[in-house]
Structure formats: C-alpha cells, structure tokens
Amino acid sequence: MSSSVLITREPVVNQQRAITANRIIVHAANIQQAIQALENLRPHWPTVHPVFVSLGRLVPTPELLEWPLPENTLVEFPAPALQYPQIQDLIRRFNEAGTPLALSWFQPGAAWPDGVDCRFTLADVNKVASPDSTPGLPLAWGLPDVPAFARAVQQGYTGAAGWFFLRGVTPAKELAPAHAQIVHLLNLVRNDADITEIETALKRDVSLPYKLLRYINSPGFGLMVEVQSFRHAVTILGREKLNKWLGLLLVSASRDPSAPAVMQAAIARARMMEILGAQFFDKVHLDNLFLTGAFSLLDVLLGTRLDTVLEQLSLPPDVRDALLGAGGAYAPLLKLAISSESFLPDQLRAQSEALGLTMSQVSAALLQGVAFADALSFG
Known part of the structure; x- marks a missing residue:
C-alpha cells in the first residue's frame, strides 16, 4: 500500500x-x-x-x-x-x-x-x-x-x-549588527509597538522593506491583493500573522553565499510543521509552529549560538522550549521535520507513528515544504 x-x-x-x-x-x-x-x-x-x-x-x-x-x-x-x-x-x-x-x-x-x-x-x-x-x-x-x-x-x-x-560552522558569541536590527524589529511587532516606530526601524536598512514585501507577496502565501506597504501589511495580515514574515527577514539575513541552502532547509521545516500542525493545533498556533521551524537553524545561518539569539528575541515559551531542546507542545513536530532530513526513514517513521500521522500526510507536507521554500527564491 x-x-x-x-x-x-x-x-x-x-x-x-x-x-x-x-x-x-x-x-x-x-x-x-x-x-x-x-x-x-x-x-x-x-x-x-x-x-x-x-x-x-x-x-x-x-x-x-x-x-x-x-x-x-x-x-x-x-x-x-x-x-x-x-x-x-x-x-x-x-x-x-x-x-x-x-x-x-x-x-x-x-x-x-x-x-x-x-x-x-x-x-x-x-x-x-x-x-x-x-x-x-x-x-x-x-x-x-x-x-x-x-x-x-x-x-x-x-x-x-x-x-x-x-555542520562545521564555528558560532560567534554576539549577533552581527544587521541581525540585531531585525531582532529589534521582531520584538517591536510582538510587543505591539506603534506602527510609526516599527516603520522607522524597518527603514534603517533599505533592503528590509523590499524583502518583506517580496516574501508577503510570494505565490506561496496566496494573497488575493498585492501588499504595497508595511501599514498595508498590518491591515491585511494583522500583527500576529506578520511575525511569521518578519521571521523570514531574520532567517534570510546572512550574507554568506552558501546561506540559501540553509535558508531553504529552515523554511522547508517551517512550512512542513505548519501544515502538519493543523492536525493538532488551532490556527492561532500555526504561525508559531512556522517560526519554530524557521528559527531552528538560526545558529548556522547567523553564525551565532542559538541561545545567544533567543536571549534577545521575545518568543512564546513553546517556541523557545522547542528550539532549546526543552520539550513543549511544538517539539514533537520539530523532531519530525528534522528526521525527514535523514537518508534512512526509521526515525521519521517512529515520530510519525507517535503523533498518529499517516505516511501520506507526512510525505505530502514534506514536499509542500520544499516547494514553498524553493519558491521564495532567497538571495
């Protein structure tokens, strides 16, 4: 079968x-x-x-x-x-x-x-x-x-x-200034700062508004209208949904020419978790599942220890716990996504069965995650 x-x-x-x-x-x-x-x-x-x-x-x-x-x-x-x-x-x-x-x-x-x-x-x-x-x-x-x-x-x-x-990347002890700026931006949105303050932070790097709108308007997101500005994005998406796309700015912040491969891996994990998470969580959790997968490779992408990044990010406890290996509600789906990256299927099968997911569901979510990540065209 x-x-x-x-x-x-x-x-x-x-x-x-x-x-x-x-x-x-x-x-x-x-x-x-x-x-x-x-x-x-x-x-x-x-x-x-x-x-x-x-x-x-x-x-x-x-x-x-x-x-x-x-x-x-x-x-x-x-x-x-x-x-x-x-x-x-x-x-x-x-x-x-x-x-x-x-x-x-x-x-x-x-x-x-x-x-x-x-x-x-x-x-x-x-x-x-x-x-x-x-x-x-x-x-x-x-x-x-x-x-x-x-x-x-x-x-x-x-x-x-x-x-x-x-593997084989030596992490730094501190965030690079460009990465710290995006972390600041994410914290402003999550802490409900005034839109004008967020816009000012966003415009400090002229590439950030462009990249943000490119991601939001990507075909994988499926919006019926084109988002023209940050204020328009807040109106269309709401602040909670916007966190997902601001997270992409942090994931794609590395200047290393090899970073797109890591970005693809992180976003494929994120989308896979988001799709499968719909079997277990209300919609309000799905963006946090996406962030969990997306941030799971921040140490490799930013060349910084993961705990160093997370100390400066305002994140929900379940996201933080999963990323730091401390369990929590999102951890099983993160383990599932990571196990899909092994040549052998044993761990993936065990994780799937433990969650009560069918092999067809897992395989479909995996391919959808890869297709979604590829379509974002990091660079």
Missing part, C-alpha cells in the same frame, strides 16, 4: 553550496508501492529545481517506465545493479523515453551503457577519493561537514548531496 511509503530528502548543491536540485528518497517495499506514492505526491511536486528520485534499497524496474514523470525529474540507478543486462537495457529504454538519469553509489569501473547520457553521479567520498572516471558530473555524498566539502571540491567533485553544510 502506498500509505506505508515514506520519503526523506536531501538537497543537492554546487561548488558554491547553492541549491541546484532536491533529492527525494522513496522508502517502499516494492516498485508498485513507490510508483503509487509518487503519483499521489504529484500535486505537491517542487518545480523550481530538478528533483532526483532515489528508490532507496530498490532498483528501478520496467514498471517505472509506466509512470509519467514530472518533467523536472531525474531517475537514479544504483551502480551495483549495472552488472545485470536487464538493468543496462532498462537504462537505454529510459534514455530513449527522454528521462534524465543519474547514477548513485558509484564504484570505479561501473559499466554505464555506452551512448547513454548520465547527468550526475553520486559517489561516497569515503570510498571514492577521485571522481575522474564517473560517467556524469560527480557529486559527493557522505560528507560530515563543510571542511570535508572543501576537500571534495579540491578532489574534483562538482557539488554534493546531503546536509554537510549544517
């Missing part, structure tokens, strides 16, 4: 650590289950970046040819399966159908079929030091942190798949 299928995900980044694709790993008992689950997810399919489809421990079979892939989808074939003539034939059939292909679990000497285009090759850097013989653009996998990525690039890798960019 497709309802028992889970997906997890990884980003694919280039040498500058900018997102270039999303990789989803389908965890199913057989290909038929995987195909049905993928078809059910079609309405939520991310469209901004290409999507790599990995079948986890399964190998593609001819049944997969019958599924009409979304046009931005690449299908992965595992290198160990290349030894079988029927897999070689299937790869040629996918190629004839115009399906972009990728090779995973690369091994030196893997016999990719002659004359067939391979867009990308994923290789475990712990097993493949040099990617010179890959049939497609080599992407590193299994990286522990940012320094390891730098070494992989020196070895010839053109990018990587995975979450290495969340």
